[in-house]
Amino acid sequence: MSYANIKPTKLKKKDSNSFFSRWKRQIGYAWRNTFNDFSQHIFASLLTVFVIAISITLPTISYLLWKNANQTAQQWYPTPNLTVYINKELTPEQTTELIAKLKSYSEVEQVNYLSREKTIEEFKTWSGFSSALDLLDENPLPAVAIIVPKEEAKKTAILHRLQAELLNLDGIDDIKLDDSWFTRLTALTNMVKSVVWIISIFMIIAVSLVIGNSIRLTIFARKQTIVVMQLIGATEGFILRPFLYSGIFIGFVSAVVSLVLSEIFIFQIESIILNVSDAFGTIINIEGLLWDESLLIILITIIIGWLSSFVATKKYLKMTQIT
Template structure:
């Protein structure tokens, strides 16, 4: 009975999940031992990787907050429709109804001739001069607020072209100069951030790959012995893959901390600058989704660069 119980226990220990658990534990034990034996070199590698991740992260934060500031400080782009002064109220209502039916239009604010005159007196400073006129020289206007998906220069110009053809419309004005400049600026910042991110990801992959190659060279005799006794490539690869993932993961965490420190340090400066413009603006850091995405990307880069480096050097003659 005791022999049967031992045999069953041995079969259970040699089943898939116990063997897989032991291999995982062995791999992480190797990662820990290697980190402890080369603590200073490992920390320096992690710091270099973290700085490489921090630079594009800060660039993304600047682009993100620039977009937010643009929406806060600048008005929504709109079109101003100048209605013919000879139109009666019924025709004007029909015209407003036609404009409202455009799919790109969210809403239309109508100002009668009297309302436009009052607005002009309020903002122009020529109220006394206007009192001398026999009649109101200003037309009624319709201010068109486009939908969010229509707030693009090409779409706004297309709407302008269509509305100016309507009967009773004298002119349609679109003040999109600031909008074009803002769109161009944010697109430029976005392109710069993506370019820096690509170069930094390549740098991260190279740094992790180089650290893995150094680890392979320092343990090449051990690898040769493991191959001689029949260890599979997967068993040999696993500690190095986990090491690359570990470096990417810890570096991403450190990069997130550095990014938050950056936001905290310059938030007071930005607050003082925004108060000069008569508004309050606080910088926003990374949310949970963005932070998780950065951690996953860094971990995947660490795994992939470790895989490529290990595969390459395991196939070299001096390793085999």
């Protein structure tokens, strides 16, 4: 009977000393230290969180501005088409043959043909000179073919090369490619994208320095505790773990606060964008961060916090190593 009472006790003791149980206790000890240190220095911790959050918010807002500007630019000004002016002396059969040649090019997605009668009708509708055109003896406008390029051909260099090739075809008087606004718009969005990358790199460095400095101050505040732990034989990983978790926790909280600030920015700027959209006569929908983008920001900030804590703590432990 006594044997039956002793056996479960031994098993329970054995389970409590298993690898998983010891690992679980160490993880719990590290997280308790992290939360206790955060709560004991709540003002300094919150100040650090807000500094990091603002540093993350700046590139996040820049990215949102670039994303929405790029989408709006595509809405306002699509990829330019080639407008082909066909010789007025061509017969209908020759015109049909010319249109077939235009469609045969690999860069061409679609060709929209407007006859001479259709072009003058549209000109009357949009110009407001219908009464003046009625006084003319004959139609002065040529037939027009509007070439829509394929997706892979929607580049300025390819369109200019296609324009030069088509000008060599018989029956074509001129080809217009109004790509000046498209080129400027593309250059502007690319410039904004480059600025976003530069700001992001500088802010990542700033976040790393802030988290590293915060962990360094925590290390110096617990200097005596670390020395005692080293004297009683605590492993480097056991000493290192609470500081790593502290960096992860600060990074996570800062990223969440940054996402909230970004959403507040989007909410506040929507009224301004509505006024702009009314002025341009179009509808502009402001899009915030998607779920995958938000998770990516949180993950990147957590990794930065972990790396900064690891570098700062390893550097200190190497300086204070007891032999």
